Ligand SMILES: O=C(CO)[C@@H](O)[C@H](O)[C@H](O)[C@H](O)COP(=O)(O)O
């Protein structure tokens with residue numbers, strides 16, 4: 001009979017993945033700086049993901065438009081998996097692989113940043129969004145895991161969590177997006193004209 005991991009085993013696995021992810025500090029910082037710089041220039045953040053990663057993509061965008069910890073102005077971010085009407089139209093008329101790419105085309109501007117969350121690196125709708133963004137002068141950040149999949153080497157920034165467990169990868173992605181918010185929060189947005 002198959003046995004699921006205990007809570008304690010999952011916690012220990014997460015601790016191991018978190019410790020190994022410490023080696024990604026430089027990549028995390030560089031990607032966070034790219035987001036901060038883009039926002040300071042009056043550009044916006046775009047995010048997308050599937051399944052649990054759709055929730056992560058929503059989480060990151062929400063904390064810019066809404067808030068993280070500190071009082072500051074709302075910042076521009078759009079999560080492409082939030083708009084059910086766009087997703088169902090594009091999915092129905094062009095196919096699921098295009099649901100994010102089309103929104104990049106419609107809403108993205110040069111200088112914006114696209115963060116694509118895909119634990120496998122193999123979701124075709126994220127790959128096509130990255131390709132469209134690159135062609136449009138949008139900075140691309142790949143938040144991935146496992147062996148990086150098809151997205152490996154495609155983006156301006158890539159952060160590949162050293163784990164083959166989807167859930168653990170997603171959990172570390174949450175730590176990273178909160179880390180990015182730390183820098184964004186302490187920026188003095190009142191003196192930046194956006
Ligand atoms: O949340 C989970 C697993 O933790 C699932 O919903 C998972 O996100 C889905 O299977 C996704 O379709 C996986 O896509 P991806 O991370 O490989 O791009």
Ligand SMILES: [Zn+2]
Nearest residue numbers: 051052167170
């Ligand atoms: Zn999940």
